[in-house]
Amino acid sequence: MVIAIDGPAGAGKSTVARAVADALGFTYLDTGAMYRAVALARLLGRDGAEVGFDDGRVTLDGEDVGDRIRTEEVTEEASRVAAEREVREAMVARQRELMGEGDWVAEGRDIGSVVVPHAEVKVFLTADPRERAQRRAAELGVDPEEVLAQQRTRDERDSSREASPLLLADGAEELDTTGLTIDEVVERIVGLARR
Ligand code: DC
Secondary structure (H helix, E strand, C coil): CEEEEECCCCCCHHHHHHHHHHHHCCEEEEHHHHHHHHHHHHHCCCCCCCEEEECCEEEECCEECCCHHHCHHHHHHHHHHCCCHHHHHHHHHHHHHHCCCCCEEEEECCHHHHHCCCCCEEEEEECCHHHHHHHHHHHHCCCHHHHHHHHHHHHHHHHHCCCCCCCCCCCCEEEECCCCCHHHHHHHHHHHHHC
């Protein structure tokens, strides 16, 4: 079974997807981390580096880059490389290969629309932009207004790009997490999967 969780940054996808995977004993796949690894490779001048996914960790030429892909610089570059058609094609092929067997909770922007359109459960997580920026600012310990401005630019780029823009997939359930606790969101998705 595949549970696809898509939506904009800061909607709570990572926390929720990880918890749903734990609750059901599925494997969690963070596809954003794969685009981030490509971005890191580019920033390091290692464009041809192999992006891997091993036991929940994202690797670059076999090296765990989990920490290095979370910087602001990589976040910004990831949004750029994710708009490139060749990068998307390579990542989507990789993700399909990984999810060809077993039970997965995959999180991203195009999982339910492009990567696994036949996913048994598709959820589109949203939240009020201000709340999303506040969550991220609290996480990073920075100014929420600044995060809000950067988030707006990235949302715009992720939604308006030609290759696999962020959109509500056919058959996806839209779930607004504004004002909901993580447990409430997780419960709802686990409920959909059990059904
Ligand atoms: O979810 P995230 O912030 O780690 O994603 C990093 C970037 O990659 C973000 O700009 C959106 C993009 N992305 C994408 O285009 N498609 C995905 N399936 C996952 C992420």
